[in-house]
Amino acid sequence: MEIEFLGTGTSCGVPSIGCHCAVCQSSDPRDKRLRTSAIVRYKGKSLLIDCGPDFRQQVLRASSQALDALLLTHIHYDHVAGIDDLRPYSYKHSFPVYARQDVIDRLHLTMPYAFGTHLYPGVPKLDLVPIADGPFMIGNVAVEPIPVMHDKLRITGFRIGPLAYITDCKTLPPAQVERLHGTPLLVINALRWHKPHHSHLSIEESLELVRRIEPGRALFIHMSHEAGFHSVTCQKLPRNVDLAYDTQIVRVP
Numbered sequence: 001m002e003i004e005f006l007g008t009g010t011s012c013g014v015p016s017i018g019c020h021c022a023v024c025q026s027s028d029p030r031d032k033r034l035r036t037s038a039i040v041r042y043k044g045k046s047l048l049i050d051c052g053p054d055f056r057q058q059v060l061r062a063s064s065q066a067l068d069a070l071l072l073t074h075i076h077y078d079h080v081a082g083i084d085d086l087r088p089y090s091y092k093h094s095f096p097v098y099a100r101q102d103v104i105d106r107l108h109l110t111m112p113y114a115f116g117t118h119l120y121p122g123v124p125k126l127d128l129v130p131i132a133d134g135p136f137m138i139g140n141v142a143v144e145p146i147p148v149m150h151d152k153l154r155i156t157g158f159r160i161g162p163l164a165y166i167t168d169c170k171t172l173p174p175a176q177v178e179r180l181h182g183t184p185l186l187v188i189n190a191l192r193w194h195k196p197h198h199s200h201l202s203i204e205e206s207l208e209l210v211r212r213i214e215p216g217r218a219l220f221i222h223m224s225h226e227a228g229f230h231s232v233t234c235q236k237l238p239r240n241v242d243l244a245y246d247t248q249i250v251r252v253p
């Protein structure tokens with residue numbers, strides 16, 4: 001299993017427009033955080049998780065541009081705004097997109113031109129596949145949805161082999177904490193150090209979840225400039241916990 005982080009930033013990205021803080025002006029490439037998205041490569045399949053506004057730029061710099069399917073965590077714009085740029089992946093056949101029914105319904109509203117009977121030539125051809133709570137297969141890869149609460153919005157994390165990928169979490173149901181106990185690689189959102197946010201875990205809150213889940217390794221994503229410099233923050237974290245950074249590739253044997 002290999003995960004390549006295409007982006008590790010919160011919805012406005014880092015640097016943020018109009019901000020002149022030290023993190024936004026950092027010259028360390030690990031402090032440049034495009035919107036959160038990743039490619040998971042497992043058993044010969046390349047699965048994109050979320051497709052935000054930076055997707056085109058992200059996939060052009062990725063180690064491989066191959067993609068077999070898109071998994072969506074939720075409908076927020078920083079996670080779906082790049083879907084139109086999947087056009088090159090749908091020339092020959094429609095590109096599969098796995099999401100909960102409420103996300104699919106909203107996609108019909110946000111991209112009405114891509115669905116219907118008389119399609120403008122060249123629009124992305126998407127095969128929207130509804131998922132529910134149970135596991136599903138993408139070819140020979142089993143994907144288990146993880147129910148996650150993003151404030152009051154029920155969204156989806158994904159468990160793929162040794163990986164549990166959770167973004168935009170504020171609360172994780174206790175049963176899921178138990179189920180994920182000891183997972184080899186936990187990827188989870190952590191917005192900033194201390195200040196609570198209504199819909200995102202802070203680093204402190206994510207560390208508390210890490211203590212309960214006891215993963216082999218944890219990597220944080222969906223960070224704002226208030227998560228600090230990569231080099232400084234990582235030194236303050238426990239030995240098996242780090243901030244992920246854009247373009248990072250992590251393999252789990």
Ligand SMILES: [Zn+2]
Binds near residue numbers: 011079
């Ligand atoms: Zn988000």
Ligand SMILES: [Zn+2]
Binds near residue numbers: 074076150168
């Ligand atoms: Zn969100």
